[in-house]
Amino acid sequence: MKKYFNYIALPALALGLVACEPEFENEIEDGTVYTNGEANFSSYVAVGNSLTAGFADGALYITGQENSYPNIMAQQFALAGGGEFTQPLVNDNLGGLTLGGTQITNNRFVLATDENGNPGPALLTGTPTTDITNVVTGPFNNVGVPGAKSFHLVAPGYGNVAGVPTGQANPYFARFASEANATVMGDALAANPSFFSLWIGNNDILSFATSGGAGVDQTGNFDPTTYGPNDITDPNVFANVYSQEVSLLVASGAQGALVNIPDVTSIPFFTTVPSQAIPLDATTAATLNAAFAAYNTQVLPGLASFGIITADEAAARQITFAEGANFITIQDEDLTDISAIVQGPPFNLDPITAGLLSQLRQTTNDDLVPLTTAGVLGTTDQDFLNLLVSLGIPAEQAALQAINGVSRPLQDQFVLTSQEQELITTAQTQYNATIQALAQSNDLAFVDARSALQVVANGGVSFNGGVLTSDFVTGGAFSLDGVHPTPRGYAFTANAIIDAINEQYGSTIPGVDIGSYGTVTLSNDVN
């Protein structure tokens, strides 16, 4: 009897063991499918600003951080020898920061609907719980500090919580700085990078851009401690600190990737509101044209003939309206201020009208209108209205003269003029030249994020299940602040960086499926 059992038992046992685990010929989990090439991903450290931190929707929140491009990359690096990747996670998914219990930054935007069902960004409701005095302890692999400019990374005390209220320090860095006097670079090096990415310099031009050019171009000023928050960093200052930062990172033999600075025209913050944003009916257009007739046909030609303004400027300052979409009226600080002259003969205009005309022009297609301006256009400038009324102008007539972007020209910070854009482009071009040169001279991967985002902005990038574009809300690439990517946008960014790394180091790290990453978050839990 016994022998029969043996015959069954042995093959059955053998088959049973085979059945336990189906095996692939090339099994990802065996760690043989992907190679690290000449790179060592065992300790990856990402250094940068808000983009590196995973900032999105105007705030830093946990799921945003989880979808930061460095975290996405680290998960892919893990397929070829990559190690743990720790991030200084905030405390919640609301995103607001508090300092000693007082809220100092807004909660994140979510896509909400108004009473008519129209979708738009709104602040997520709730009391944020991330107090920057609760310092989290590193070292961290993600050393991305929202708001940081190139020179901030080597500035001691940038994470000193005592400096936050005065603007001397950064609340996001204060949250995880190893000590009051720490530098961002020092804390990055404390994580002993074998591999790093550096993406810094965006804010050196971006804050000028998002402020509508309200800051100063500091080119020629080599002392960044004298810069205001919205200024353009001198390209030599940039080159100097950037080169220091790269030297610090490569000093212990780490390899890495340097990422360049994208165009501001690639982000929906500047491409969503058209410069022809004022809808008018025929009657209103005619009324306005009549009001500006003297300015167009007498004042401007007169000033040109006196040689006070050039003929070109006179042409550029013409104000005309038509039925349909019209260009916005603005005060352009790069134009000649004519307010004093027109109060004298032969024009003899009143001070109010002279003030209106001082640096007046209409936008052109070369001007960029920031997303935040959308909320101002067509509204009434209440202060100006009150002023007119106090001067004895009937309220009804005063109201017609106080419409922002039409009868009341927008101030400089509401439009990024083509001249302001040129300042940005000039600095950006020099920053990018520095970045590329340092990547070459240090044998580091160079990531042309500028070109990658241009493709997204101009027609988009196809992926499994759609096309990624820069269109606000619907394009998928940009979050509701119009500046920072969505998780899907960050996944696209991670893929671009991985491609450059594979090319430089001969590694075969796979990109991610960007269709698996989310875009804007829906919620009507808003204030």
Place this chain on the structure above:
Amino acid sequence: MKKVLSVIVLLLVCAVTYAGGYRVSLQGQRGLAMGHTGVAYVNSAEIAFFNPGGLVHLENKLSISVGGFGVFSDVKYQNTEFGTSSQTDSPTGTPLYLYAAYKLSEKSSVALAVYTPYGSTVEYPTDWSGSHLVNSIELSAIFIQPIFSTKLTEHVSIGGGPILAIGGVNFNRNLSRSLADTDGNRSNVEIDASGVSGYGFSVGAYAQFSDKWSFGVNYRSRIDIEVEPGDGVATFSNVPNSPLAPITNGDFDFTATLPLPAEWTVGVTYKPTDKWVLNADVNYAEWDRYNSLDLNFLNTDGSVALESINPRNYQNAWTLRLGAEYSVSDKFALRGGAYFDESPVQEGFFSPETPRNDSFGFTGGFSYNVTQKLAIDASFLYLAFREVDASYDAYTESGVEAPFAGTYRSSAFAPGLGLTYKL
């Protein structure tokens, strides 16, 4: 005996499981051991399932077969383009059967058959890369069938009976690849229905040409398990609080139809000597009935809150089966078999919910007659799948196809134990 049991216990350690497709051919120890053949082989009450037409040829007044299987199975998925990989961790499937046949006369018999020919349990890690198609699924259907069988002539008999099918389903998936609430929890739906009944029948014919040759044909009808409002509940969770979301959180009625396809079987049995029995069966399953899994989630007023259309486009499929039995002694019989199971899944419709490509089944088993009346039956099935690169292309987001592709490999092992009683 102890040794065999210890082997089976050992096999239970391989607890990572899955049952491929949702037709589970495990309807008897003796049949399974012979490649799940038996439409033309009258041996035990298992014939009630394989061919009611042969039932009347059972020699004993009362014949009972009862038993069950443990299905241990496993699916692995990976996608080398993106570096994603996953593996199921499914609970053990336990198909059971009970056949009791009673001989009324030399010319007619009756029987009661209870069996579970359809079922599937697949459980992936929650939120895995294919979670927009399935996180987990558990399908089960129990068939209860009274049977009458009668001889038309000395050598030809027929039989059949109505089937009451009672089905249940539990299915969990995420609503899309990325929809989540503000905390990043993926929006999810779980549908659950049980005790849903459907009706059908099976009929068979059996012909005994000689002592050596017999022939059988069997047809089991299609049964649609139709979930009506009130039969089950669909629970949506982690849906963002927004009119822009496809639906709201909470419980909804739903409707769905899951077809259990009709199956034809023809086969022959040849007995070259007293000791040997050879079986060859062919199944043809009318899977083309399974065109699309359409779910309608209903508001309380009965209107459709959300529609989920999931194309399947199954095609009819063949299964070719061979089996042999060798009687070692009066007390002991050994069996073996093999089959080729064609997948009903067409290219471009390979969903991780039923990740079934063509497979080869290898079977074996034995019966040991403890007494004249009682026998212990044991069998096993090893189902081998090739590694396959496949995709499910019919998933869309905002009207754009978003194929879910990758490499799959499955395997399944099903040991079983049963008793045969004859009076």
